[in-house]
Amino acid sequence: MNLLWRDPYADMILADGISLLCNDIQVDPQDIVMLAISWHMKAATMCEFSKQEFVCGLQALGIDSLEKFCERIPFIRSELKDEHKFQEIYNFAFDWAKEKGQKSLALDTAIGMWQLLFAEKEWPLVEHWCQFLQARHNKAISRDTWFQLLEFARTVDPALTNYDAEGAWPYLIDEFVEYLLENGIQKGQLSDWTH
Amino acid sequence: MNDRKTIDLEQGWDFMQKGITKLKNILEGLPEPQFSSEDYMMLYTTIYNMCTQKPPHDYSQQLYDKYRESFEEYITSAVLPSLREKHDEFMLRELVKRWSNHKVMVRWLSRFFHYLDRYFIARRSLPGLNEVGLTCFRDLVYQELNGKVRDAVISLIDQEREGEQIDRALLKNVLDIFVEIGMGQMDHYENDFEEVMLKDTAAYYSRKASNWILEDSCPDYMLKAEECLKREKDRVSHYLHFSSEPKLLEKVQHELLSVYATQLLEKEHSGCHALLRDDKVEDLSRMYRLFWKIPRGLDPVSNIFKQHVTTEGTALVKQAEDAASNKKADKKDVVGLQEQVFVRKVIELHDKYMAYVNDCFTNHTLFHKALKEAFEIFCNKGVSGSSSAELLATFCDNILKKGGSEKLSDEAIEETLEKVVKLLAYISDKDLFAEFYRKKLARRLLFDKSANDEHERSILTKLKQQCGGQFTSKMEGMVTDLTLAKENQSNFEEYLSNNPNINPGIDLTVTVLTTGFWPSYKSFDLNLPAEMVKCVEVFREFYQTKTKHRKLTWIYSLGTCNINGKFDQKTMELIVTTYQASALLLFNTSDTLSYQEIMTQLNLSDDDVVRLLHSLSCAKYKILTKEPNTKTITPTDHFEFNSKFTDKMRRIKIPLPPVDEKKKVIEDVDKDRRYAIDASIVRIMKSRKVLGYQQLVMECVEQLGRMFKPDVKAIKKRIEDLITRDYLERDKDNPNIF
Numbered sequence: 001m002n003l004l005w006r007d008p009y010a011d012m013i014l015a016d017g018i019s020l021l022c023n024d025i026q027v028d029p030q031d032i033v034m035l036a037i038s039w040h041m042k043a044a045t046m047c048e049f050s051k052q053e054f055v056c057g058l059q060a061l062g063i064d065s066l067e068k069f070c071e072r073i074p075f076i077r078s079e080l081k082d083e084h085k086f087q088e089i090y091n092f093a094f095d096w097a098k099e100k101g102q103k104s105l106a107l108d109t110a111i112g113m114w115q116l117l118f119a120e121k122e123w124p125l126v127e128h129w130c131q132f133l134q135a136r137h138n139k140a141i142s143r144d145t146w147f148q149l150l151e152f153a154r155t156v157d158p159a160l161t162n163y164d165a166e167g168a169w170p171y172l173i174d175e176f177v178e179y180l181l182e183n184g185i186q187k188g189q190l191s192d193w194t195h
Numbered sequence: 196m197n198d199r200k201t202i203d204l205e206q207g208w209d210f211m212q213k214g215i216t217k218l219k220n221i222l223e224g225l226p227e228p229q230f231s232s233e234d235y236m237m238l239y240t241t242i243y244n245m246c247t248q249k250p251p252h253d254y255s256q257q258l259y260d261k262y263r264e265s266f267e268e269y270i271t272s273a274v275l276p277s278l279r280e281k282h283d284e285f286m287l288r289e290l291v292k293r294w295s296n297h298k299v300m301v302r303w304l305s306r307f308f309h310y311l312d313r314y315f316i317a318r319r320s321l322p323g324l325n326e327v328g329l330t331c332f333r334d335l336v337y338q339e340l341n342g343k344v345r346d347a348v349i350s351l352i353d354q355e356r357e358g359e360q361i362d363r364a365l366l367k368n369v370l371d372i373f374v375e376i377g378m379g380q381m382d383h384y385e386n387d388f389e390e391v392m393l394k395d396t397a398a399y400y401s402r403k404a405s406n407w408i409l410e411d412s413c414p415d416y417m418l419k420a421e422e423c424l425k426r427e428k429d430r431v432s433h434y435l436h437f438s439s440e441p442k443l444l445e446k447v448q449h450e451l452l453s454v455y456a457t458q459l460l461e462k463e464h465s466g467c468h469a470l471l472r473d474d475k476v477e478d479l480s481r482m483y484r485l486f487w488k489i490p491r492g493l494d495p496v497s498n499i500f501k502q503h504v505t506t507e508g509t510a511l512v513k514q515a516e517d518a519a520s521n522k523k524a525d526k527k528d529v530v531g532l533q534e535q536v537f538v539r540k541v542i543e544l545h546d547k548y549m550a551y552v553n554d555c556f557t558n559h560t561l562f563h564k565a566l567k568e569a570f571e572i573f574c575n576k577g578v579s580g581s582s583s584a585e586l587l588a589t590f591c592d593n594i595l596k597k598g599g600s601e602k603l604s605d606e607a608i609e610e611t612l613e614k615v616v617k618l619l620a621y622i623s624d625k626d627l628f629a630e631f632y633r634k635k636l637a638r639r640l641l642f643d644k645s646a647n648d649e650h651e652r653s654i655l656t657k658l659k660q661q662c663g664g665q666f667t668s669k670m671e672g673m674v675t676d677l678t679l680a681k682e683n684q685s686n687f688e689e690y691l692s693n694n695p696n697i698n699p700g701i702d703l704t705v706t707v708l709t710t711g712f713w714p715s716y717k718s719f720d721l722n723l724p725a726e727m728v729k730c731v732e733v734f735r736e737f738y739q740t741k742t743k744h745r746k747l748t749w750i751y752s753l754g755t756c757n758i759n760g761k762f763d764q765k766t767m768e769l770i771v772t773t774y775q776a777s778a779l780l781l782f783n784t785s786d787t788l789s790y791q792e793i794m795t796q797l798n799l800s801d802d803d804v805v806r807l808l809h810s811l812s813c814a815k816y817k818i819l820t821k822e823p824n825t826k827t828i829t830p831t832d833h834f835e836f837n838s839k840f841t842d843k844m845r846r847i848k849i850p851l852p853p854v855d856e857k858k859k860v861i862e863d864v865d866k867d868r869r870y871a872i873d874a875s876i877v878r879i880m881k882s883r884k885v886l887g888y889q890q891l892v893m894e895c896v897e898q899l900g901r902m903f904k905p906d907v908k909a910i911k912k913r914i915e916d917l918i919t920r921d922y923l924e925r926d927k928d929n930p931n932i933f
Contacts, residue, residue: 028424142915142918143888143919144915144918144925147925148925166889167888168888168925170911170915174908174911
């Protein structure tokens, strides 16, 4: 089965191969389960799998046939519901989605990823976040911001009642909170600014 | 004679009784001859015998009892009745007399009965004769009367407070009784007298204070308070026991001052605020003296002081702002006269209130702190767009440069510089001041505008003392550079004279500067006229002979040129900048030039060209004529050499106004600050390895505080930047820790 997907010129599965693969396992290429699969394979970059990554990944998943692959899909999908695994997959997504050789993640890609990820694990502020970034920030996203955002989504309640303005949140997240409050989106209690 | 006959108790006592009666009579003032030594001997011996007889005739115990009974009898029969029938002052006098008598009686009787003391009492560890005697008085007289006595005394004290004359000696004697009756302990004095006296005092002053506070102004009230305290102190020294002093004064202070402190200080027209406003130095000194003794008494005073100074300072700022906004719009960016006046006034304000702190408030740290905080508040407010750092730097510039607006004696200059440096302590953006100062210093040094080298060095020394060596190291480098440059120049001239063939034909003076010390200047690639190009080449060669490892970058924008202009009327020497000279020399080869042509040939920016052409054709001296003859330069203008130009002087200077450096300075400082914050964060983390976010920010602010107040947001940004650059990382478990 590998041979069909494999790129003719390199020991890799590239975009075309991936489309074929998705077809075969009956998964939409935009489906988030692809991300989870990539995570299992420890893929370095999105839209490509090296031979090593692919082979080892399949082994780790215990897949040796197309049927087994299809059977495993629901299991992989369920992993996304696990809090801990979700975090790992989320963190993994940053390096996977960014351009090779870049330190930061392009804004458009980041927004796309966030929308995908937070559809899975619901975060009510994701739309506002994306809007805010496009209106006010318009630059690439650093790794620190990426990681901290999940933390923010997980720990800070959407009404912002437990947000600590003097904490070590990245600057961008502080700005986001200000943006929300300015626009009256959340009438949460301001935590004590005058600590 | 030698055979002692046993004395029988009744007999012996009879004999003693006679002696006792005699004593009583003397005390009562009845005519009675004094005791002779024989009398005394007999009485003593009788006791002696009765004590040393063999039992059952040793009557020591009985005699001891009878000794005491004698007192009791006398007191109950004579002393108490006479005291009971008297009142007030008369009673007091009687008491004093009776007490005095009693002491005499005790003294005498105990001498008669002395033998008891030696053996009987000692052996049985009983209270001694003296003690027994005093105890009788205490238990019988004192016990009954001390209340009345106390009240009488207090009443007299209150009378004295109201201004009446009283018999102080009497009171002293009475109070001595209270003390002596304690027989070494103060508890009778304290419990039976002092406690009530203090209560009464408190009540007395409380009444007075509640009246005075309504009627009197603050200074008057304070005068009264001071007077009261003085009188009470006086009272103690005359008749109260010295141990009462602190307690008494504390009560008075409490009732007069502590209770009414706020009302007093905040009295509308005469309270602390008003006194400061009206410069009532004496009253303020009094206020300090009085409130100093009360716990936390000075806190509200120092707060009012701080508020007052802040208000005055802020008013100055507003004044300057108003004056500045009335200026012409085109002069807005230049720090003008008003701002100079402002700095002067701030210095004066500081002097004035420092004097207050030193004199009225005797250098108390609380007031030093209040003054400092007040100045920090308004000194950091800018005036019409110029920060206080800039104003201060400009002020210094005016003092230090030739032809500055301040004409002062050397001493006055030194003094003023000293004060300016002190003011710098209050400004939080010290690094901004340093940058402005450096820029202006550069101008002064390079254009030889410094009035006095000594003063330049002196202020640098003061700045170094105040802000540390790092603050002034670059500036000192600049001053040193000039000295070296002079040396260098003389070497260059020697080189030229040794090689006459390469002499460029023009006198050239070059000042070589060490890049690190001086502010950064943009160097434009000016197209020099051919004559000058040669000079540059020659110097370059010369410099190569000195050092091979240094790179020379020419900053033509700072150069000056003396050129001769051959006008119709006469040839004049023009002192211009290199840029201006380059422009003028173009007219050696062309009669008319357009703006575009000039710009292209010189290879300068629009800004520079406009400025320099303006100075040559639209300012005081019109070396060039402009077509059309308007007041501003436009890119379509044409210029021609004005051969008709003349002036009564042979030599004129054509100034080229400097570019506004303010924006650049602020930019530079911001950049430096970012580096400083980075360096500080890295330094802290290197030594601490792991640190919580809040603490990191705190330490950073502290470290950098000497030069400027870092913005917390800026620090956060730098931290994130450092994370991205992999210098820092968040702790895996706690994102608040690095």
